[in-house]
Each structure stands twice: as structure tokens, then as C-alpha cells.
Amino acid sequence: MTPVLRTVAELRGVVRGWKAAGDMVGVVPTMGALHDGHLSLARRARKECDRVITTIFVNPKQFNNPEDLKQYPRSETADAALLATVPVDTIFAPQPEEVYPDGYMTTVSVGGVSEPLEGRMRPGHFDGVATVVTKLFGMTLADRGYFGQKDWQQLQVVQRLVRDLNLPVAVVGCETIREADGLAMSSRNLRLDSAARAKAPVLYAAITAAAEDIRAGQSDRMAIREAAEKVRAAGFERVEYIELRDAETLMPSDDSSRPRRMLAAAWTGGVRLIDHIPV
Numbered sequence: 355m356t357p358v359l360r361t362v363a364e365l366r367g368v369v370r371g372w373k374a375a376g377d378m379v380g381v382v383p384t385m386g387a388l389h390d391g392h393l394s395l396a397r398r399a400r401k402e403c404d405r406v407i408t409t410i411f412v413n414p415k416q417f418n419n420p421e422d423l424k425q426y427p428r429s430e431t432a433d434a435a436l437l438a439t440v441p442v443d444t445i446f447a448p449q450p451e452e453v454y455p456d457g458y459m460t461t462v463s464v465g466g467v468s469e470p471l472e473g474r475m476r477p478g479h480f481d482g483v484a485t486v487v488t489k490l491f492g493m494t495l496a497d498r499g500y501f502g503q504k505d506w507q508q509l510q511v512v513q514r515l516v517r518d519l520n521l522p523v524a525v526v527g528c529e530t531i532r533e534a535d536g537l538a539m540s541s542r543n544l545r546l547d548s549a550a551r552a553k554a555p556v557l558y559a560a561i562t563a564a565a566e567d568i569r570a571g572q573s574d575r576m577a578i579r580e581a582a583e584k585v586r587a588a589g590f591e592r593v594e595y596i597e598l599r600d601a602e603t604l605m606p607s608d609d610s611s612r613p614r615r616m617l618a619a620a621w622t623g624g625v626r627l628i629d630h631i632p633v
């Protein structure tokens with residue numbers, strides 16, 4: 355079985371040994387409830403690094419909604435069994451008190467790219483992400499960090515953070531892994547009941563069609579409006595946003611000569627889904 359470490363001191367001891375031997379260390383930060391999306395990150399890290407750490411930490415600071423935090427799925431035993439198939443060298447799964455001990459006072463806040471879309475809908479979320487990612491880099495002393503494109507805005511926030519703070523970590527963005535019907539894999543999909551699960555793939559289908567229509571010459575606004583209508587017609591209870599943005603800055607963009615992404619967030623069966631597609 356893969357060793358599970360709970361304290362920063364233990365982790366540092368192990369990593370110092372690896373570094374003394376000249377090993378390159380990769381970290382895959384997760385909140386557990388692992389699926390093939392997470393495992394694809396770990397497998398990529400396995401290929402590119404001598405040592406791989408997967409962290410499992412449901413970070414309270416990135417939940418703007420206490421109910422979401424309470425309901426977030428936790429399955430460490432199953433997660434460890436999945437990680438043993440990669441395999442990874444160690445699992446770092448600290449308790450909240452280890453990460454945020456008494457007297458903890460520091461927040462890392464990335465401007466600009468953190469502000470729109472997810473930042474607006476989930477106040478404080480990206481401060482929580484930026485803070486914990488900075489800490490996990492410091493705790494693991496990793497040379498490379500693996501993140502999913504699934505959370506596109508988060509990936510841009512982490513890239514900005516690493517550049518702005520000169521963190522000595524190479525950030526690797528990995529492709530989104532999807533179910534056969536197109537739904538992006540997510541730990542939150544476990545909370546979809548069968549009716550909501552049946553509707554869920556419509557979000558990706560709708561933005562995929564909109565991206566194709568834009569490439570074929572339809573106006574951005576019309577394509578987005580049609581996508582939102584499709585999602586509502588499928589029975590989603592709420593479309594939070596469907597927006598076409600600059601892929602890196604996440605600012606509104608009608609400049610089709612620059613890489614753009616269409617990003618979406620919508621609710622079905624009481625579960626919030628996000629997805630995105632290059633345009």
C-alpha cells in the first residue's frame with residue numbers, strides 16, 4: 355500500500371531524502387473522491403517525475419458554501435487503492451489543523467484572472483485555492499505541479515500565481531477526462547441523481563455546438579444564447595453563466611485571433627457543474 359503521511363514534518367523528511375538523491379518531485383493536488391480525471395494527472399506525473407506525491411485535502415478555505423463543504427464526498431480508502439494502481443510514491447492527507455494551525459493568518463490573493471466567472475459566483479473561492487496551492491508547493495517542495503484543464507480558470511490562476519511569486523514549480527495543465535457521453539468527470543457528479551445525471555451531458559453538448567457555430571461564422575452572442583436555451587430546455591434549473599473569454603486572462607474577448615474559451619456553469623439536480631471548450 356502507498357504510505358499515507360499526515361504531517362508536514364514527515365513529508366519534508368521523505369522529500370528531503372529524495373531531493374538529496376537528485377530526484378525530480380511531482381505533486382498532484384486533489385480533494386479526494388478520486389476518478390479517472392485525477393488518475394490521468396497522477397499517471398502523467400508518474401511518466402515525467404522520479405517521485406510522485408498525491409495530496410488529498412478537502413480545503414475548507416475554498417468552499418464559499420458550508421453545505422457544499424459538508425456534503426463533499428470523502429473516500430480515502432478507495433482513493434488509496436486507486437492511487438496504488440498508478441502507482442504514486444506517497445499520499446499526503448493532512449487534517450485541517452495541520453494545514454491551518456491556531457494563529458494561521460495568511461491569504462494569497464491573485465488579482466485579475468481570479469475575479470470574473472467562478473470568482474464572482476463563488477466569493478473567496480480562488481483565495482482559498484491560491485492559498486492552499488502555495489502552501490502545498492511549500493510543503494511538498496515539488497518541482498512540478500499537475501492540474502486539470504477541467505478547472506480552466508483555476509489553472510490560469512495557478513499559472514499567474516507561480517509567475518507572480520517566482521515559485522520554482524513548473525505547472526502542467528492536463529486534458530479534461532470525460533465520461534462516454536461527454537460529461538466532464540468530477541467528484542461532484544457522485545451527487546447527481548439519475549434524472550440529473552441523464553441531463554448533465556447537455557451542458558458540454560450545448561457549448562460544443564456553440565463553439566462550432568461561432569467557428570462557422572455565427573455571432574458570439576447568438577451562439578451563446580442558443581446554448582443557454584438548450585441547457586434550460588434540458589431541465590437544468592439554473593444557468594449561472596455561459597461566456598466567451600480570453601483563454602488566459604478570462605476577460606471578455608471578441609478577438610478571434612487570440613485563443614478563447616467558452617466557459618459555463620449551471621445547476622442540475624442541486625449540483626453545480628462547470629465545463630469549458632476552446633473556441
Ligand code: AMP
Nearest residue numbers: 384385391501502504505529530531539
Ligand atoms: P479536485 O479534487 O476537484 O480539486 O481536482 C483535483 C485536480 O484534478 C484539479 O487540478 C482538477 O482540475 C483535476 N481534475 C478534476 N476533474 C478532472 C477531469 N475530469 N479531467 C482532468 N482533470 C481533472
